[in-house]
Amino acid sequence: MASAPVILHASLSCCIAAILTMLVMVTVTPDLSIALADQNFANQRVELISEEEKMRIGGGSSSCLLWLTDEEKKVNRFILEEKGKMIEDARTNGTSFAPAINFMTSRRDMESTNLFKVIQKMPKGGALHLHKTALTSLDWVVRNVTYRPNLFMCVGNDLFVKLHFYDTAPSDPECTWTLMSDHRNNLSASETTEFDLSLRNNLTLVSLEPDEDYPDINAVWERFEKYFGMIGDLISYRPVFKDYMREALRQFLADGVQHLEIRGSLPKLYELNGTVHPREWSLRHAYRPVFREFEENNPDFIGAKLIVTTFRGKPPAAIMSFIQEAVELYKNNSDLVVGVDLVGQEDTFHPLIDFKDALLYPSTLDPPVHLPYYFHAGETVWLETDTDFNLVDAVLLNTTRIGHGYALHNHPLLLKKVKEHGIAIEVSPISNQVLKLVEDLRNHPASSLIADNLPVVISSDDPAVWDALPLSHDFYVTFLALTGKDAGLATLKQLAINSIKYSAMDRREKAEAMRKWKRKWSQFIQTEAAKLDR
Ligand SMILES: *[C@@H]1O[C@H](CO)[C@@H](O)[C@H](O)[C@H]1NC(C)=O
Numbered sequence: 437m438a439s440a441p442v443i444l445h446a447s448l449s450c451c452i453a454a455i456l457t458m459l460v461m462v463t464v465t466p467d468l469s470i471a472l473a474d475q476n477f478a479n480q481r482v483e484l485i486s487e488e489e490k491m492r493i494g495g496g497s498s499s500c501l502l503w504l505t506d507e508e509k510k511v512n513r514f515i516l517e518e519k520g521k522m523i524e525d526a527r528t529n530g531t532s533f534a535p536a537i538n539f540m541t542s543r544r545d546m547e548s549t550n551l552f553k554v555i556q557k558m559p560k561g562g563a564l565h566l567h568k569t570a571l572t573s574l575d576w577v578v579r580n581v582t583y584r585p586n587l588f589m590c591v592g593n594d595l596f597v598k599l600h601f602y603d604t605a606p607s608d609p610e611c612t613w614t615l616m617s618d619h620r621n622n623l624s625a626s627e628t629t630e631f632d633l634s635l636r637n638n639l640t641l642v643s644l645e646p647d648e649d650y651p652d653i654n655a656v657w658e659r660f661e662k663y664f665g666m667i668g669d670l671i672s673y674r675p676v677f678k679d680y681m682r683e684a685l686r687q688f689l690a691d692g693v694q695h696l697e698i699r700g701s702l703p704k705l706y707e708l709n710g711t712v713h714p715r716e717w718s719l720r721h722a723y724r725p726v727f728r729e730f731e732e733n734n735p736d737f738i739g740a741k742l743i744v745t746t747f748r749g750k751p752p753a754a755i756m757s758f759i760q761e762a763v764e765l766y767k768n769n770s771d772l773v774v775g776v777d778l779v780g781q782e783d784t785f786h787p788l789i790d791f792k793d794a795l796l797y798p799s800t801l802d803p804p805v806h807l808p809y810y811f812h813a814g815e816t817v818w819l820e821t822d823t824d825f826n827l828v829d830a831v832l833l834n835t836t837r838i839g840h841g842y843a844l845h846n847h848p849l850l851l852k853k854v855k856e857h858g859i860a861i862e863v864s865p866i867s868n869q870v871l872k873l874v875e876d877l878r879n880h881p882a883s884s885l886i887a888d889n890l891p892v893v894i895s896s897d898d899p900a901v902w903d904a905l906p907l908s909h910d911f912y913v914t915f916l917a918l919t920g921k922d923a924g925l926a927t928l929k930q931l932a933i934n935s936i937k938y939s940a941m942d943r944r945e946k947a948e949a950m951r952k953w954k955r956k957w958s959q960f961i962q963t964e965a966a967k968l969d970r
Pocket residue numbers: 521524525528529
């Protein structure tokens with residue numbers, strides 16, 4: 437830990453202060469001695485504060501990347517002024533502070549600020565914690581996917597729609613399937629608008645009264661899982677899946693995200709005639725060609741990687757097969773598949789320890805195989821429970837990064853290991869708020885990780901489900917609520933750099949990624965600084 441020299445330093449200056457005070461007491465008049473003691477105290481105070489500021493993410497003056505150019509200083513002054521005004525106005529005048537309020541109701545307020553507009557334009561590097569079916573905006577899904585031919589729908593007993601592409605309506609005694617275009621043809625223009633809105637409401641988690649609609653964590657997760665059930669069938673139709681991914685990349689790049697690491701099971705993509713492709717087929721015929729084509733058409737884009745997942749509710753034997761298959765998959769597709777993870781509500785399904793045999797399996801092979809892990813761990817408020825101990829198991833299993841790590845700050849030894857080994861913590865603040873781990877983001881525990889320069893990266897988890905932009909809202913609340921009033925552009929810059937440094941890219945890819953990010957960063961600074969001159 438970097439704190440040792442600081443303590444030494446502080447105690448040394450205390451000693452000097454004490455000696456000075458003694459000298460002063462014997463040689464000068466009382467008034468002067470008080471003035472000197474005051475000065476001394478003021479110096480110590482300034483020093484202590486500045487030493488701490490140096491310890492945080494972006495505080496290190498050691499990295500020349502963080503020395504700000506004159507133009508950067510200009511942008512820095514502007515964003516610090518905006519941040520300071522909002523913080524002080526809320527603190528002293530009681531004006532509302534967006535990160536303290538559920539994202540579902542505070543989103544519009546955020547978007548109206550000058551600070552948001554700058555952060556939205558900022559090149560943020562990569563988003564390293566994302567789920568494959570929660571990437572693309574629901575506006576696009578409703579406007580584009582649900583207007584395609586051959587889409588059928590039925591309304592289930594739970595009053596949620598099921599959506600699926602078919603050649604002809606399936607015979608289903610439980611649910612009457614109708615062709616979407618037939619249904620829309622019978623609606624007036626205003627009815628169509630209303631219907632489209634109802635489709636959107638079927639999908640989105642957004643509610644204007646989130647506390648009433650989702651009284652606790654289980655209620656919100658139940659609704660959240662419904663989304664994944666609904667979207668899966670809709671986008672696993674082969675042509676839709678490819679367009680969905682392409683549109684995701686487009687929306688992320690437009691939001692200043694040049695690299696994505698996407699968690700998801702490999703989908704069994706289907707055709708209208710009922711053909712269902714094997715899972716691996718999606719790598720060769722969907723993911724790889726879509727990513728390649730997008731890279732070719734967008735020189736600013738760095739790339740996308742996949743972290744293959746399965747549901748943590750499965751029995752241990754199923755996880756064993758999953759890991760065995762993943763070893764092959766990883767070997768066969770090392771350009772694209774970078775490792776594995778388990779998904780599903782951590783508090784209610786199996787902890788990692790239940791899958792110990794499966795998760796140790798690659799290391800018991802002869803020779804041992806290194807299958808990188810990217811475990812969700814510690815997405816909980818329950819200390820020293822199975823979920824909390826997922827953090828221990830993740831670290832023992834040599835996880836490459838930790839998804840959420842919300843409970844990590846309670847584990848001093850794990851914090852030390854994470855820092856030593858550079859195990860990045862993927863912090864997704866809005867997800868934690870919406871999914872009810874924390875109400876007021878000023879209380880988000882990652883603030884202390886950022887203050888101590890732990891390897892933190894900011895991501896957005898499932899932005900489409902709650903109508904967030906790909907990464908801007910998460911960066912905005914991080915900047916306003918998880919970092920200090922004086923933490924400015926250097927902190928944002930280091931967070932972006934961290935997202936490349938701790939990505940799954942290899943050394944050569946990272947060098948190329950930094951080059952692309954830096955180029956975009958310079959353009960951003962030039963444009964913003966020029967605006968401030970006007
Ligand atoms: C608090 O409100 C007063 C009156 O509107 C305003 O003049 C002042 O600047 C506000 N304080 C801060 C810190 O914004």
